[in-house]
Amino acid sequence: MDNIKVSVIVPVFNSSQYIGATLDSIINQDFDDFEIIVIDDGSSDNSLDIVNEKLNSTNLPNTIIHQENQGVSAARNKGIEVSNGDYLVFVDADDYITPNHLSELYNCETDFSLIQVVKKEGDTTSKPHVYSQDVISTKEFIEMELKMEIPFNFVQLIYKADIIKDNSIKFSSDYVYGEDTYFALIALSYGDKIAISNEATYYYMQHSQSAIRTSQFRRFDIVNIFEELASFYKSKGLDDLSQLIITSRIPKAIFGNMNYFFYNGYDFDEVINKMKELDLFNKLSKFEGDSKFKLKIKLFLLNPKIYYNVWKKLKNSID
Structure with missing residues (x-):
């Protein structure tokens, strides 16, 4: 595929309640030249049917992959493998993005760009962080994260695809908690600058089942x-x-x-x-x-x- 600026990678597992709205938010971007890659990780509900219905009705370039359940890390890695974009963006299947998410993130002058995340649970929403800089070095940003001076989620970033692919950076399937932060902090160490936008364009949805202790002490x-x-x-x-x-x-x-x-x-x-x-x-x-x-x-x-x-x-x- 030619002229794909951004690949949006969406792992899906039994997300039928949310995936339709998530895909709508991606489809309705005010940005051109992007593709949507959905990896259905062995869903047993009708998530895949909803994905097919949504993406078959759009003219946007898209790829739908169905695989046996291997976990979210393997699904994201598959998305990276088949992506065609110059940059990579990750969106979880139960979250949504505002129409300007990609246009705020896309910046061909820096290796990474960052937007702000809003956590939403019911009618309660968090206040996004505000940065005083427009551009920050990756090392300074890593230091701030390691000191926990800033809130950070890996979905806030757009990643230069060459950095990820040329350095074989992958999500680790050995862990179920923190593997996404590890991915981001490895990737950032190969870059130089991060462009900062204070626009809150990613809504991280927190549901009641999020607190269920399924992983014990993991x-x-x-x-x-x-x-x-x-x-x-x-x-x-x-x-x-x-x-x-x-x-x-x-x-x-x-x-x-x-x-x-x-x-x-x-x-x-x-x-x-x-x-x-x-x-x-x-x-x-x-x-x-x-x-x-x-x-x-x-x-x-x-x-x-x-x-x-x-x-x-x-x-x-x-x-």
Whole structure:
């Protein structure tokens, strides 16, 4: 296919309730010369029928792939493999984008561009982040993400296809949580600049089933992902980024996910035993940075049970 500027990749698995609206939002872009690639990852509902109906009624270039269920990472990797665009954009099957999403993202002057995401749950929407810069270096952006100074989701970016394909960057099927952040932070390390738009054009839909504990403690997998990322950065001579992962990103991820488990009613002893099993106490102790957060970690490590009881009392007083 000629003159394909952007490939929009949409993995689908049992998303019949949402995929129609998602595809409508992609089809109705105020941008020319893009293709839609949908990978149906073994859906057992009528998602594929809806996809066929929507895309067969449009003149936009599109590819529909049906494969046995292999997971969202394999589906996205397949989309990358068959894509024809100069740039890649990812949209999840239950989210939607505003009509100017692609036009805000497309920028042939930088390797990446970024828009803002709005989280929407029922009638509640989050406020998008606002940047003061129009352009930022990829390294500065990575540093901000590793310090968790900015909210970030990999769908905010448009990716130069050559960077992804020439460096064989793929989503890892070994993990079910955090693999998309890993993909983005690997890709960004091969680029130079990110163009920034403060337009909120991606709506990340949060549904009640999102909180269901289907993966148990798999959220702690993100520690392994960031350890792999630290090794990757070190191999590229980016020792400062590698060290930042160990002393900031991993401890914050551990602490954040621990509190997520507490908030969602996981048993205290189960959480603590899992953390001991994964050597997370030792990794948590390596935090360097904000003194208030460091104090929280110190108090927790000193006596996890007291920390938990105080946290629970404060949580109940707020609820």
